[in-house]
Amino acid sequence: MTETDESEFGLSRGSFKLADVEAQDLAKLTMILDQMAQQPAVQTLRRWALEQLAPTIGETAIDVGSGTGEDVVELAKLVGPTGRALGIEPSPALRAEATRRAEALDGAEAGPWAGPVGGGGAGRGPGTVRGAEVVGGAEAVPGAGAVRGAEADGGLAGVEFVDGFAGALPLGAGSVDVVRCERVLQHVADPAGAVADMARVLRPGGRIVLIDTDWATAIVHPADPAVLQRMVDLFLAESANPYSGRQLRGLLAGAGLEITGETAATWIERQEGARQGFASMMHLAALTAGVITKPEADAFAQGLAEAADRGAFHLSLTMYAVSARKPN
Ligand SMILES: C[S@@+](CC[C@H](N)C(=O)[O-])C[C@H]1O[C@@H](n2cnc3c(N)ncnc32)[C@H](O)[C@@H]1O
DSSP, X not given: OOSOOHHHHOSSOOOOOGGGGGGOOHHHHHHHHHHHHTSHHHHHXXXXXXXXXOOOTTOEEEEESOTTSHHHHHHXXXXXXXXXXXXXXXXXXXXXXXXXXXXHTTTTSOSTTOSSGGGGOTTOSTTOEXXXXXXXXXXXXXTSOEEESOOSSSSSTTEEEEOXXXXXXXXXXXXXXXXXXXXXXXXXXXXXXXXXXXXXXXXXXXXXXXXXXXXGGOEEESOOHHHHHHHHHHHHHHSSSTTHHHHHHHXXXXXXXXXXXXXXXXXXXXXGGGSSHHHHHHHHHHHHHTSSOHHHHHHHHHHHHHHHHTTOOEEEEEEEEEEEEOOO
16 A cells, blocks of 8 residues: 555544543554564563562562453463463453453463353353442452453453553552553553552562653664654654653652663564554555545655665554552
């Protein structure tokens, strides 16, 4: 695709903002999340996060802004059937998708946690909203509702997808052993409040990892610098917190947590990415927003595609991860 094709990605990129959860294009969001999940940089940071968090059998682990839920399943494998792995996710569409994916694992992956997901009982599954759940002895916020993808007696023991958001987590103080939060704070207007709330639910000695992008690290080549700048400016203006990556360490320290590690990984897009995914959505979003013209959008897409044909396309973006523990 070298011409702008508005039918391929729609007129705007998907929004992960809390304010937009009721009007989301699930197909677009899952496409973005699935593409990112395949990136080596994301996989590297996810592995690093699990090593830092080191969840153990019987612990309660949460993933704040859990998206399609795969990381909650990874936590569930480590905390085992006696532990709990909660995805806290404000988007009903993504919660339902995460539950569907967890259920689709039904017996597909052998392991101490695997088995017949959901147990086949009536009233379970994506539509099953439970009332107040008790997590680590603390009652969840009434009405928050917990969607349990499975029961402890067979299935993804302890996996739950719960309605909630960073800043008002439906969990009691000190009720959680492990918190992870990946690529969420860039969408949050009050990241300090969000991280303070994560620190609140952690027990003394509990571990936390934050992962996020810093959008100022985005490099796209080749492109007309003036056109690219307008596209980047739009992106930065549309994001609630585009410089999140550089803030992670300070947010954790500011919440009274002890920093235990930090790392970074750069996503370098494949040559095929010049014609699809993020690179395509950039210029289509900019065109829709009116910050670039149709000829500029077409020239941008054409330039990237031609560069890719020569093996000369470059798009990169750096993500950061910081780990911390709550003092005893
Ligand atoms: C870019 S996605 C990342 C999803 C997942 N963590 C991952 O790494 O694949 C951002 C997620 O944060 C969620 N989100 C947005 N605002 C949030 C908030 N205030 N609290 C918790 N989650 C939020 C979105 O619904 C979405 O699932």
